[in-house]
Amino acid sequence: FLEDIYNEQNIIKDGIMPASLIASCPHYLPEIQGIKVPHNIHVHIAGIDLIRGEKGEFYVLEDNLRCPSGVSYMLENREITKRIFPEMFSENNVSMVVNYPMIFHNILVSLSPRNISKPNVVLLTPGVYNSAYYEHTFLARQMGVPLVEGRDLVVNNHKVYMKTTSGLQQVDVIYRRLDDEYLDPLVFKPDSALGVPGLISAYKMGNVALVNAVGNGVADDKAVYAYVPDMIKYYLNEEPILKNVPTYQMENPEERELVFADMENMVIKETNQSGGYGMIMGNKATEEELEAAKIAIVKNPRNFIAQPIIQLSTVPCFIDGELKLRHVDLRPYALCGPNGVQIVPGGLTRVALTEGSLVVNSSQGGGSKDTWIMK
Structure with a gap:
């Protein structure tokens, strides 16, 4: 869909989706119309929120295709559970999630525009005041890549460089945890102090890869979400396996x-x-x-x-010394690279800690649980 909507727009020409829906979407970026991204992959990491209703039926609640968060909680939850209940993992044959950083790093390296043995990969963060800064530092450390802010990068001759003590080093791949509108003050928000002037120019010239791709927000717009079943039928000639809400x-x-x-x-x-x-x-x-x-x-x-309103399924939670039921959803992570799609054998189970609440978002006071996939 993203490759189509930023190029030929056949889904609009064939009458599957109204042009007005895309034109009115605040996350559709005409500035990158005609963009060609490495391997035609726009979504390298997706966080798909799944819910289970009262009758046991599963639904896709939404797709997170811009900067999906929560991976660090998935990894840390597992680490803590292993420390407390080490014997339970071997007895129950639980799939590992610890290799997520390695798998994701390999995908990032594979996207390098330069054919070199060791491309330079960085993680771009908005800075210490961002609510997800812990995750940014955690993932950068786990993947062994520099954590940078916009002021650490500079664009010369449509190429991105990182400032180091030994001079400028060309950057090949940027895993950005910065929203589109802050990436480049020359193209988007002119008052953005978080981005890199000229970054989009280097991106459009194919000299740097951005993960996830710029402009993905049009695909996880909540009004566009209603058309996902139609997209599946149009592009894949298949019926959706899981229903939308x-x-x-x-x-x-x-x-x-x-x-x-x-x-x-x-x-x-x-x-x-x-x-x-x-x-x-x-x-x-x-x-x-x-x-x-x-x-x-x-x-x-x-x-x-x-x-x-769908009454989300519940799981037992240990709260105030007692087991109590709380509503949950599940965010599995899908990684997409030149060699295909890999589903992380785990995920982030998000829990509404307030009794009766259906809001599981961490920004609204929600918590999380370790999620086991049995082999």
């Missing part, structure tokens, strides 16, 4: 009226938000909040979608 487009007057008539059983989401922000749970909201949501939807329907 039923999604109502607020730009459709009929669907909007259905939602307005049943707001108490709906979750309202802003299409350009993530991390549990911009979300209203109809069964928890006040009448005033629901009315305010209706006004906001009518004013800007493209900015919202609605989904029926």
Whole structure:
């Protein structure tokens, strides 16, 4: 989809998806239209959020294709569990996740534009004040690559260099944990002090690889999400194995009226938000909040979608000295490189620690659990 939407746009020409949906998406970046990325791979790491409903059915809740986070929690949770219950892993034949950094690093190296034996790979972080900075330092250390900020990089002659004590070193691959709009002040936000002036020019010239690719946000936009089953049929000529959560487009007057008539059983989401922000749970909201949501939807329907509230499955959690049930979802990680896709044999089980809550995001007070895949 991403390769198509930033080049030929056949899915629009063939009437599968409306052009207005893409044009109105804040994460669609016309500045990189026509981009060619290494091996035509736009998504090198994906975090796919899965949920299980009351009847045991699984759904894909959303795709995280920009800078999916949480891998460090997956690795640290496993390390802690192994220390506390070492014998349980050998007895239950649990698959390892410890080799994730090595697998991901090998993919990063394989994307180098230069055909050299040891390409220079760096991890670009927004800095110490970012909420995920711990994960950035953890992954850089695990992969054995430099952790850099925008001020550590410079672009000369459409090539990216890292400042070192021994002079400038050309950078081949950047695993960036920086959102698109902050990457290059010459192209996106002109006041961004986090990015690298000229980075997008070097990227478009094919002199540096960015992971994940720039512009992926159009694919995990919550309004575009509703078309994923159509994408699967269009590009693969297959039926989806896992269903999407039923999604109502607020730009459709009929669907909007259905939602307005049943707001108490709906979750309202802003299409350009993530991390549990911009979300209203109809069964928890006040009448005033629901009315305010209706006004906001009518004013800007493209900015919202609605989904029926699904009671997530529960797992036992040890809280205050007791075992209590809490709602969870699962974020498995998929790594994609020139040799294909690898699914990490584990994942991040996210848990809503507040009783009765369905919000599992760590930014909203959620926790996480070690996740076992048995061989």
